[in-house]
Amino acid sequence: MSSGQKKQLTDPQALRALAHPIRLKLLELLTVDGPASGRQLADRTxxxxxxxxxxxxxLAKWDLVEPAPELAEGRERPWRATSRGITWSATGDGSPEFVAASRALREQFIAQRLAALDAYQRHQADFDTAWQEAxxxxxxxxxxxxxELVEVTERIKALIGEYTATTRxxxxNARRVAFFGYAVPTPDGPS
Known part of the structure; x- marks a missing residue:
């Protein structure tokens, strides 16, 4: 896996393939927690x-994951993410197919992030005070x-990347923390 590098998705079929809740979750697990076998991933999901x-x-068809044979134990076949995340264009080649696929992936991504925020809200009392305050x-x-929007988002992503690097x-007392943000123009703002 190339450390710190994000994979740029440019094929609308790859975007559509990834716009599935289980695939997004599997890619997240392999990216954040490292290599795992199919059985381990089944247990986690x-x-x-x-x-x-x-x-x-x-995911393997689109080179988002790959086998990690050097980590195999017995019959277990571990997999690993091929990059430290993904990125994609909102408009790509400008085709309606690409724009629709990009939107579908973004919608699925947002739904998963909002579900994580909702889960925290519902279980906030289960965390100790230090975590609730943090x-x-x-x-x-x-x-x-x-x-300027490109500049500020790149700076935010770089800062978060310092704390989420797999080499860190x-x-x-560390635990998994989900970062989610957005920076979009508002419809009522000047164009």
Missing amino acids: GESTASISYHIGQ AWVGEDIGYLDPD PRTA
């Missing part, structure tokens, strides 16, 4: 191993031009 096998095959949900609004050692 509650899916059957047959379902996991099918969805891993779809959790952050906020917003801000300002006026930027497209170049974990402290004893």
Whole structure:
């Protein structure tokens, strides 16, 4: 896996293939937690191993995951993510097919992130005070031009990337933290 590098998706069929909740979850698990076998992924997701096998095959078809044979133990066949995340264009080649596929993947991605936020809200009391105080949900609004928006989002992604790098050692009290943000022009703003 290339550390820190995001895979650029440019094929609308790849976008459509990834716009599936199980595939997005599998890619997340392999990216964040590292290599795992189909059985391990089935245990973590509650899916059957047959379902996991099918969805891993779809991810492998688009070079999003690959076998990790050097990590195999017995009959277990581990898989790993091929990059440290994905990125894709909103408009790509401008074709209606690409725009629709991009939108479908973005909608599925947003749905999963909102579900994570909702799960935290429902279970907030299960976390100790330090975690409840550390959790952050906020917003801000300002006026930027497209170049400034690109600059600020790149700076935010770089900062988060420093803390989420797979090479960064974990402290004893570390736990999985989901970052989710957006920066979009508002319909009532100037164009």
